[in-house]
Amino acid sequence: MAGNSKRRGATRTAGSKKGALKGTGGHGRKALEGKGPTPKAEDRPNHKAYKAKRRAESEAAKRPQPRRTTPRDRTSGSLELVIGRNSVLEALRMGMAAERLSVFTRIDADDRVTEIVSLAVEHGLEVREVTKATLDAMGGGSPHQGVALEVPPYAYAEPEDLLDGRAPVRIVALDGIQDPRNLGAIMRSAAAFGATGVVIPERRAAGVTVAAWKVSAGAASRVPVARATNLTRAIEGYKKAGCFVVGLDADGDVEVGRSELLDGPLVIVTGAEGAGLSRLVREACDQIVSIPIAGDTESLNASVAASIALYEARKALG
Known part of the structure; x- marks a missing residue:
């Protein structure tokens, strides 16, 4: 009968062969203590992924390293900024390549701002409204007059x-x-x-x-x-x-x-x-x-x- 502890074999005594002892799982957990998670294949010296990683690192070290740029050298792959209403308007009028236009959400629009947004839409640029704090950060403290145009790095002539x-x-x-x-x-x-x-x-x-x-x-x-x-x-x-x-x-x-x-x-x-x-x-x-x-x-x-x-x-x- 379920729950009847008096029936034969319902409980084990301490002296019985199969006493109430810890299972093997407990012993296994003890053996694994302190070893941490299994390392990635690329971090195991005897694994082929580790050897492939070392070969790639060695080949990369042999390649010419790119010249270190300075704050004045803005010819990297990152975008540049044109800020200020006159500068942005002139750049858009000249058809200068650009990526997106950022405009202050509460800008006091004049004829220049109206034309700037119209030209940006006409050229298929992304136009986004941003806060003044965002424009301040983009311009690095330079007066932006509520507009900033992101353009590719300047293409110097020979x-x-x-x-x-x-x-x-x-x-x-x-x-x-x-x-x-x-x-x-x-x-x-x-x-x-x-x-x-x-x-x-x-x-x-x-x-x-x-x-x-x-x-x-x-x-x-x-x-x-x-x-x-x-x-x-x-x-x-x-x-x-x-x-x-x-x-x-x-x-x-x-x-x-x-x-x-x-x-x-x-x-x-x-x-x-x-x-x-x-x-x-x-x-x-x-x-x-x-x-x-x-x-x-x-x-x-x-x-x-x-x-x-x-x-x-x-x-x-x-």
Whole structure:
């Protein structure tokens, strides 16, 4: 009868052969204590997956490693930003390749914002509404005016590409300009005075970044920027192609407005404020010209100097 402990065999005594002892499962658990989970196949030395992993690691170590980028080098696969209403509108008007447009959810829309959104939709871009905090983070603190356009990394031209285009050639070469805002301002002046393009060194120089785009007020989409592995060699190449090269320096041989080299194919070279032209670049110039300024002013900002030289070169064409 179920539950009747008095029937024969219902309980086991301590002295019986099959007493109330621990089962083998308990002994097995003790044996496994402290060993942890079974390692993955690729982590077991005697497994073929482990050997395959080691071979892959060895082959990867032999491959050339990618060059380490700096904060100024924005040529990776990640997207860049164009921010500010004028810059974004100009980029969209020029048909610049873009991925998506972010707009502040509570933006005070004006004609520019209306056109920006319309062009983005027309170009098939993703348009998303975001908070101000999101836009602030995207722009890294730069004024965005409620709009940000995500675009592929800037596609730099080759130095020789600037020789192909409208005549006469007008190229601005920047020697050691490290402030992207100066680069943006020079691009804006280059567009205003009909320059063919801008050439910059590949290293230790500002590139076409968010700040440069912003200051250029859209000129970055119209004026090509080339990167030269060696600026001096690029300048020598322009000379062989028939261009005159004038360098800007406070101690120039002649005032820029009186130079006789401004009415033909021309390269205007400007150096960083304070440092000026490097020795090799200076030696590559056909002429060093100066901009007359008041005696109590030490020097001009690089972008201002480049603008004045571009203006004088434009005048020389008549």
